[in-house]
Amino acid sequence: MELNIRDLCLSFDGRSVLSDVNLSLHSGNVYCLMGPSGSGKTSFLKILLGLLKADSGFVHIPVGIKMSAVFQEDRLCEEFTPMENLIMTVPGYSREHREKAKEILLNLLPEESLLRPVSTLSGGMKRRVAIGRALFVPSDVILMDEPFTGLDHGTKEKVIRYIKTCTRDKLVIISTHHSEDAALFDGTLIHV
Numbered sequence: 001m002e003l004n005i006r007d008l009c010l011s012f013d014g015r016s017v018l019s020d021v022n023l024s025l026h027s028g029n030v031y032c033l034m035g036p037s038g039s040g041k042t043s044f045l046k047i048l049l050g051l052l053k054a055d056s057g058f059v060h061i062p063v064g065i066k067m068s069a070v071f072q073e074d075r076l077c078e079e080f081t082p083m084e085n086l087i088m089t090v091p092g093y094s095r096e097h098r099e100k101a102k103e104i105l106l107n108l109l110p111e112e113s114l115l116r117p118v119s120t121l122s123g124g125m126k127r128r129v130a131i132g133r134a135l136f137v138p139s140d141v142i143l144m145d146e147p148f149t150g151l152d153h154g155t156k157e158k159v160i161r162y163i164k165t166c167t168r169d170k171l172v173i174i175s176t177h178h179s180e181d182a183a184l185f186d187g188t189l190i191h192v
């Protein structure tokens, strides 16, 4: 599967943010979107998700492709538990869903945190719930906008190892300020 991005341009108030971006992105790869603050990483991910319209150019996404995302903000339901935040994203309520959600979360968080309201978790723990949700939702493409905010180095390494095992055949795009993240993913750098 391939995502094709051609001649993408975006500006705000006459200021160019993305200028003639051309990329071909393929399944089975991790792409690390690098660039200083304000360079357009979030805007680029929003265009891929269809949440923002480019001024010109196009993104070709094959029909039927499913995407999931970790947004820059956690966008969790604070009064619900991590388990509930994952399970509510899919229709129905099956034992299979519960088991899959638990398996994912146990790889990211301590077991005691799975049934506490998200409002009682630390910032780094919330971030991991948001990552877990993106891994839980059936998807071919996973977009992650600065997913490791609030994670210490050791936790980040563990989380990256787990993301890699879950996404081998998927197309993953991660925006980050840290080149070490790209090295840990063995990812392809995209500079914006």
Ligand SMILES: Nc1ncnc2c1ncn2[C@@H]1O[C@H](COP(=O)(O)OP(=O)(O)OP(=O)(O)O)[C@@H](O)[C@H]1O
Residues within 6 Å of the ligand: 012, 013, 017, 035, 036, 037, 038, 039, 040, 041, 042, 043, 044
């Ligand atoms: N809705 C908007 N209206 C006006 N300007 C905007 C809007 N959204 C983003 N911008 C501007 O576009 C530029 C790129 O923003 P964007 O959030 O894409 O950058 P970023 O690379 O993700 O930054 P960071 O690393 O700080 O998250 C910034 O200068 C920002 O102020």
